[in-house]
Amino acid sequence: MPVDIIEIDSVDRTFGNLVALDNLNLKIPEGTIFGLIGPNGAGKTTTINCIADLLVPDSGSIRVFGKDLKLDGIAIKKDMGVLFENTADLFVYLSGEEHLRFVGEIYGLDRAAIEERMDILFEYFGLESHRWMLIEEYSKGMRKKLALASILIHNPKLIVLDEPFDGLDALSAVKVKKILMKMQESGKTILITSHILSFIEDLTDEVAIIDRGRVVFRSKTAELRTRIKDEITKETYGSLEEIFVNITRKDSNDDPEVIDWLL
Numbered sequence: 001m002p003v004d005i006i007e008i009d010s011v012d013r014t015f016g017n018l019v020a021l022d023n024l025n026l027k028i029p030e031g032t033i034f035g036l037i038g039p040n041g042a043g044k045t046t047t048i049n050c051i052a053d054l055l056v057p058d059s060g061s062i063r064v065f066g067k068d069l070k071l072d073g074i075a076i077k078k079d080m081g082v083l084f085e086n087t088a089d090l091f092v093y094l095s096g097e098e099h100l101r102f103v104g105e106i107y108g109l110d111r112a113a114i115e116e117r118m119d120i121l122f123e124y125f126g127l128e129s130h131r132w133m134l135i136e137e138y139s140k141g142m143r144k145k146l147a148l149a150s151i152l153i154h155n156p157k158l159i160v161l162d163e164p165f166d167g168l169d170a171l172s173a174v175k176v177k178k179i180l181m182k183m184q185e186s187g188k189t190i191l192i193t194s195h196i197l198s199f200i201e202d203l204t205d206e207v208a209i210i211d212r213g214r215v216v217f218r219s220k221t222a223e224l225r226t227r228i229k230d231e232i233t234k235e236t237y238g239s240l241e242e243i244f245v246n247i248t249r250k251d252s253n254d255d256p257e258v259i260d261w262l263l
């Protein structure tokens with residue numbers, strides 16, 4: 001039996017009257033690339049922020065590497081890298097070089113390892129020309145790449161990515177996909193959210209759809225197209241997008257409507 005690296009059990013999280021996570025249960029097996037998808041506002045970022053220990057659930061528990069996040073948060077975070085949805089956690093008044101060095105030092109890497117890894121990361125992400133520029137002056141995609149470099153410098157066993165492709169050009173996105181696949185080959189576990197469903201289909205071993213704070217669908221990615229769409233005709237789904245639309249459609253009126261006054 002594969003070990004579950006992340007175990008989310010009956011987690012609730014509200015913001016005032018708004019229920020963001022509603023008795024959420026989700027287990028992520030070790031060594032997989034796992035896709036968490038869902039409509040805007042479904043609770044993906046809230047889930048990731050809870051895993052990152054940035055938000056505390058109202059109730060329920062989260063275990064990572066078999067340890068309780070509430071009790072062993074610091075030990076867990078040493079082996080985890082989390083890319084947040086917006087890159088607001090970057091220190092924008094540092095240069096890229098200063099930022100990456102600072103992150104490496106926080107993780108306790110020695111000087112030689114930091115220098116070596118920084119060189120490789122700046123080159124891999126094509127940021128060498130901006131290495132000494134203030135992050136404030138980076139473009140959106142550059143910030144995303146620097147944030148990615150920052151979560152990889154300590155070589156984490158678990159990588160959690162909230163919309164990593166948002167803002168990346170096509171070539172950069174392909175590079176990120178490649179490095180994620182290579183990291184999986186070396187035994188790492190990756191949890192990823194993205195609205196680019198074709199990427200999710202390409203990249204993941206398993207996928208779950210979250211809607212209104214609950215998991216409403218889960219499947220091995222290889223089996224997606226064998227899932228039955230119509231019980232009578234036994235018709236199967238043609239794509240993850242089709243499953244997504246079918247499952248998350250609130251009612252039959254959810255088909256795209258026309259805005260009359262725009263026509």
Ligand SMILES: Nc1ncnc2c1ncn2[C@@H]1O[C@H](COP(=O)(O)OP(=O)(O)OP(=O)(O)O)[C@@H](O)[C@H]1O
Nearest residue numbers: 015018019020038039040041042043044045046047
């Ligand atoms: N800090 C907050 N204060 C109040 N409400 C919040 C806060 N963070 C999230 N929410 C609410 O929680 C719900 C889930 O939001 P969340 O950001 O987790 O969605 P998401 O699935 O990541 O959506 P998206 O695809 O747009 O990124 C939304 O209704 C959102 O308005």
Ligand SMILES: [Mg+2]
Nearest residue numbers: 044045046085
């Ligand atoms: Mg989000």
